[in-house]
Amino acid sequence: MRKALILSFLSGALSFALAQASQVASLVDGGRFQEAYEAGMRLGTPEALALAAKAASFYALYQAKDEEKRAWFEKAERAASQAIAKAPDYPEGYFERARALGRLAQYKGVLEALAEGLAPRIRSDLERTLKLKPDHAGAMVALALWHFELVQKGWLVAATQGADGGRVEPLMRRAIELEPDGIIHRVEYARVLSAWGKREEARKQLEMALSLPARTASDRYDQERARQELAKLK
Known part of the structure; x- marks a missing residue:
């Protein structure tokens, strides 16, 4: 009886978390990126954190002022890293971190990005995404x-980084x-x-x-x- 109650509670909690993550996804789809980021960070599940990262990147890409963009891509990177820490086998965490790091590399410029080793980190995250989900088109x-x-x-840059x-x-x-x-x-x-x-x-x-x-x-x-x-x- 007790085991059945525990399983029922866990099932209900999971369903509730998934429903909330779905609400975050709806905010992203609706273009309410800042709200989606805040909601995803509050919820804190791997799915919600990856959505928060996506929302932060989209806000930086589509809505933020130029002086805000880098900070929002950094928020996206941190949210995606938290998703990965909670669920190391969740592909969207790696994909969203790669997205954020890729945009950060553009803002930092080639020399700074190469000095920080961003290129291999981005490639590693994308390859990890595809290993976990081989049909991930993004x-x-x-x-x-x-x-x-x-x-x-x-x-020279291509050769040193293994680009083809x-x-x-x-x-x-x-x-x-x-x-x-x-x-x-x-x-x-x-x-x-x-x-x-x-x-x-x-x-x-x-x-x-x-x-x-x-x-x-x-x-x-x-x-x-x-x-x-x-x-x-x-």
């Missing part, structure tokens, strides 16, 4: 961009195959194609991104970015 896109960004910095430009497009294509409705995947792929002089292919990806249904606030922000990039190609 991690594939992020890993493709990791290779792309380092190759763009020159052969030949991995970029296969990873991008596989991510789109897994999630054909992923607007951000197509926008990022278009950025790569444009940088490599494949303007017509980039245009097709951006047009496809604009034709897809925008289900979340981040989708709408990404479609606005697609419009701006498409205008540059015309």
